[in-house]
Amino acid sequence: MLKLSQPNISEAAIAAVADVLRSGQLVHGQECEAFERELATYLGCSDVILVSSGTAALHVALQALDIGLGDAVIVPDFTFPATANVVALTGARPVIVDVVPGTYTLDTVQLEQVIQSWDGVERLRAVLPVHEFGCIADMREINRIAKSYGLAVVEDAACALGARQDQRKAGTLSDVGCFSFHPRKTLTTGEGGALATNDAALAARMRRLRNHGMERTISGMQFFEPATNYRMTNFQAALGRAQLPLLDEWICQRTILASIYKELLSPLEKAGVLALPRLVTGHSWQTFMVVLDASINRDEVIGELRARGVETNLGAQSLSCIGIYGEPQVRSVFGPALYKYGLALPLFERMTMDDVSLVAEAVSQVLLGESA
The missing domain is CATH 3.90.1150.10 (Aspartate Aminotransferase, domain 1)
Known part of the structure; x- marks a missing residue:
């Protein structure tokens, strides 16, 4: 049977994972920190934050932008439901906009029509375009529209690590980009995901939100806000690091x-x-x-x-x-x-x-x- 997709895991990648398992340092550690630096260099952005899944990345991004009850986020109709699920999980309303044939990405004409005619009780806060199957949505037009109406932009780049538009990488074309490392993706850590941004304050908050809302300070661990555990493991990061150069x-x-x-x-x-x-x-x-x-x-x-x-x-x-x-x-x-x-x-x-x-x-x- 010729499979729909197959992860590309080399013996060297397996050995790197085995080394971490033997070390006993299994949770977030040096491999994760190295993978974050390497991904940031690859993407050409200042900060990458590893998390436990692409869904976690989307959820953390919306939380970091303070999107919640009383807000609305525009999402494309053709995507995996996680794109809309994370909006609903924050308490906000997903607002569905159609996609265009050929690229399967957000229809920017309908996007602006929906914004202009919006009469919902919720406040429109953000646009969440999806780079479907690795094809980057029309980010020049999406960013223009979003800026005109004061909306944040979060890229769902779950399928698009390594994709390019205007000589820039997917996930770095907006306020924050979100990636998945599921086995169907070209680079996989089993489950896993990441966020990319050039906003230092946003990056700091997203790091807290993936780790129980806490931050290490000179006086020890301090908790700043309620959050959950969305950390990636050290051995997953080792698996990802082994694939990134390829x-x-x-x-x-x-x-x-x-x-x-x-x-x-x-x-x-x-x-x-x-x-x-x-x-x-x-x-x-x-x-x-x-x-x-x-x-x-x-x-x-x-x-x-x-x-x-x-x-x-x-x-x-x-x-x-x-x-x-x-x-x-x-x-x-x-x-x-x-x-x-x-x-x-x-x-x-x-x-x-x-x-x-x-x-x-x-x-x-x-x-x-x-x-x-």
């Missing part, structure tokens, strides 16, 4: 594979049975998702591809379709369509060109009704 090489290989997918599947796009993602400069290609024609049953396609030895799945969820975040202010069109017809294909840097050809051939056979 990340750009892996992204380069994924970009090549995505281009091959685009070429091999273009006849199916011309035939009208699927739509392909845009090949955007700086995309980090955590996932390659096509969108099936509405006449095609995705579940049947997934089953038939599995029978041919190819694992596939949906891409992400539509927040408006889930139905637990209240009524959208503006009806979404593309988010629900991507949720219903999006099909994620296998993509990881150790795939070969033959693997991509195998997947493309299987997809063609299934969608065009050809025999294997």
Whole structure:
């Protein structure tokens, strides 16, 4: 079975984890601090704060911006529910805005329309764009709009470590960026996440919020505010450190594979049975998702591809379709369509060109009704 994704864990990475386990220093320690410095250098920002998951990163970011009851945060319709869940967990209201086809990222035209027509009882406080599958949202326009209306911007860059826009890295294009190191991500620590910022005061508060609201002072540990434990372990950081020097090489290989997918599947796009993602400069290609024609049953396609030895799945969820975040202010069109017809294909840097050809051939056979 050709898997949808596979973590790239070398023997050297395993050995680095084993060294930490043998040391007995398992909680946040020197490996975490080194990983934070190395990530900050890689991203080109002043501060990185490691946490226990991408969801934790998003939650800490909103808490650090004092977003809570009586506030509202704009989120894209097509994303993993964690993006909206963290807004709800602060007591704020998630406000759903549609995405655009091709990049699957926040629709900036609808974003400004929603802000201009906002009549909710809550106060709009922030925009939380998602760099879906490693494609950076239109941050120039999002930042322009947010600045015009006095809104903070938090990047959900869970899938986008290493992605670039305007020669800057994802997660450094706003007030704060949030990353995930889940096994589906290109760089993984199992579970784990990080925040990136150039705001020293914000960084200091986020460090407290990941660690029970406490801070070491000259007089000992002091507790400044209620918070939880979102620390990353030392052995997770060792795993991440071992992969970071290889990340750009892996992204380069994924970009090549995505281009091959685009070429091999273009006849199916011309035939009208699927739509392909845009090949955007700086995309980090955590996932390659096509969108099936509405006449095609995705579940049947997934089953038939599995029978041919190819694992596939949906891409992400539509927040408006889930139905637990209240009524959208503006009806979404593309988010629900991507949720219903999006099909994620296998993509990881150790795939070969033959693997991509195998997947493309299987997809063609299934969608065009050809025999294997």
